[in-house]
Amino acid sequence: YADVLQIPAFLCRQTDLLEAAAFTGKWINIKKGQFLSGNSMQFAVRKVYDAGNRNVMLTERGTTFGYQDLVVDFRNIPEMKKNKVPVIVDITHSLQQPNQVSGVSGGRPGMIETIGRAAIAAGADGIFIETHPDPASAKSDGENMLKLDDMENILKQLITIKNAMNRLLSPDHRK
Template sequence: MTDRIEINASRSIPCKFLQRRESKIANEPFLAWGAKLKAWRQRKTSLNHCMIYDSEKLLLLVGPCSLESLDVCRPVADTLAALQQKYPELNILFKGSFDKANRTSIQSDRGTGLEAGLEIFRTIQSDYGFKTVTDIHLPEQCAAVGAVVDALQIPAFLCRQTDLLVAAAATGCAINVKKGQFLSPYEMKFVTNKLEEAGASEIWQTDRGTTFGYQNLVVDMRSFSIMAGNSHPTIIDATHSVQLPGAAGGISGGQREFVAPLARAAIAAGAQGVFLETHPTPEKAISDAASQVPLSELPVLVESLLRVWKAVK
């Protein structure tokens, strides 16, 4: 009998189709790319994914950059719950990172860590009913995180990492993959194709800006039309797009005054969702303090985005 690699109780793939290596963290095998994943994708599995994206609603992925603590997350969730109740045309997911694994400096705070972060997500889900999304950085994180949250996010720097894409797809979660700052929108078809071949249940494509010289990013509004050709929803990351990477002496700077115009322009250009980071007191945030939207300003911003979305819908 052919040996098999077990992904979870409902999925397995013949070893002969795939490369194999051992996880340094969990000491469990995980997958690399294989041409015959297409056959796996076509297999019926017991993973049941309920589609999150709804073309009749504006998709919003909103929350603090780092989860930090429940004390930070609760006021954000309170504000989002009020917005969701007031505007049924919104489809809001609560976002946050349990590990800021790509900080500029090794001295920077990385956040709650995996277990504490997942506990915050469980609380937000049970107390507010929100679906949740978070980023993962290693293939061996996918199963544990995917068992709690509704959508997994692939960081822009890691969007071409095949092992990570395949492991994320295997969870059955929706996948939000960010276009690398180094990547053209045309090349995103290869990223989404990997996810498709790996059996991803739902795929979103997010533009968070393209490197423009040193310590600067620009958003090409043509990207949303180009990436739409991949037949998956497109999202503007309006807060990371205004970053000035590494420009604040070991941390990233930012120009939050451009968050609103970029988000509105992207919706007008065809983006079907908006990713926003917000914080009750951005100046005290452990990461992206210069680009996060003050929570007090979020309702007005969201209302303006909804008006644009309705106008172009």
């Protein structure tokens, strides 16, 4: 049983897949392709809506930067929020460095907290974190995972930032 169906970034433009996922009535998390702008995601959202499902969220997971790196363009967060859907930032996969380590993806896990803090400050509604007790022994994506022991600390930081942003942006604070 699944509560949310995730559309991988490389398949985010596949109409048949988006429609089939939409027909389930489940929440659909569409990961933004590394080759697309945040604004381009309106078309994926529209395909799911047109199939009768309004339960959509979008996930920023980085943009190709050169041949073997990804960067997060935080302008994509407000662009994707224009679709009136929750916007999530994948703060681990967005740090991948494709094909860096003997044909498998490398990563920059030391930047996970930085990307997370910036994502929340930029208005992300949530974060996606891939974690493992021992990333070095993970079967996949270990190079860009958060060590499970570090999860509580980063979540506390992000909640503190989210609460501060909520206070800062509240109507009472702006007076």
